[in-house]
Amino acid sequence: MSDAEQPLPDPGVVQHEHPDVTGGWLRPAVFGAMDGLVSNFALMMGVVGGSSGSGTKPVVLAGLAGMAAGAFSMAAGEYTSVASQREFALAQVDIERNEILHNEPAEEAELAAMFMEKGVDEGTAREMAHEVHRDAEKAVRVHAREEFGVDVDDLASPMLAAMSSFFAFAVGAIIPLLSYLAGIESAWPAIILSCLGLFGCGALVTRMTARNWLFGGSRQLALGGAAAVLTYLVGEAVGASALG
Template sequence: MTDVDEPLPDPAQIQHEHPDVTGGWLRPAVFGAMDGLVSNFALMMGVVGGSQSSDTQPVVLAGLAGLAAGAFSMAAGEYTSVASQSEFALQQVDIERREILANEPAEEAELAAMFVDKGIDEDTAREMAREVHLDPENAVRVHAREEFGVDTDDLASPMLAAVSSFFSFALGAIIPLLSYLVGIESAWPAITLSLVGLFACGAVVTRVTARTWWFGGTRQLVLGGAAAGLTYLVGEAVGSSLG
């Protein structure tokens, strides 16, 4: 056993590291790009299937419109979602602050009980809670984290979420357009680029999952390709009926 009088180790000397188990920025960025790629790829293939001529202008127009509409929609939706979540969290923090100011002994006892539930002996838990409550704002932060999992110093930024969603979606959505934008009229280069992009996104996502890169890549390629293929058939059916 470790001597209780032994000084605590310097955190800088502890070498082991863990991956970011929450996914950090990687997961939303890759999923945003994947969403843009799948939706715009499918949209463009639907227009290709429904086109009655070799003119690529409707396909390019649909792709650009899908990119713009999707990116702005994602940005607006993400901003609203994250802002609402942060506002709700801050409201709960304010409620907790009022409760602490109105009845601090009861809140201190509640915090001690939570520490006991985590396996800390009662005397130590009471002392920890007492020290936490020496600073009311520190008590608010600790209660918020322990009671409803909110870190008041690390709330998500709505603007950052919106901008990130906009650019990640646009990055994915432009992939099916690239070959058309350089003047290639055949759909096959766009299909090839899109399938490669789908595989790459699926492979990258496995960095924050337990799956192998080839499984993640293949799964996303199959799902995204199926979505585009089915949309192509829908477009072809609609185009034939209108033609």
């Protein structure tokens, strides 16, 4: 029996599974946590630098306000962004549906040409396109996926993206606050916790990429640490000038 005549393997025996790389929760969750930790850590260090001798109340207030404002802002922005993207995609799908309903022969030929570009021979490509176009809605889905990369059945959810972003930002933003909320007045525990959080977040992200965990953690620690140091210096300069 030739290779071409060999039966296809049973899909049921395939054991590996891929994570959801197109859903609406992963990106806002990752960036929300990173943004929450970096921005609130930097904000609090700026207040520490500018309010020396004023106790911890200004720092805690700034941290809590930064966490609340940032979480709501991230959620609102993510909802608007994903909703707009989804609406745009659906508008393009409607245009494609109208073309298929009113100019089906040309659309079927276009789909066959796309199959041929992928290496399918002409006869098979035409048969595949004809079979797809037996069902108009199936044709719409296939054209949308092939022409502009949209899976109509797997569009990102604006609400899911917004909620993921909200909670992830809040989780990241509360890390620098933990020691202050526990009653510790020194800034060093908050700095240590934040640095550990930065490294941990950077290392965790590499589990979903091809990067080395040490590289990812160190990079995030360097970037977040630099933001906090610079904001501390700005706060110190502003505080000193205000006192002067």
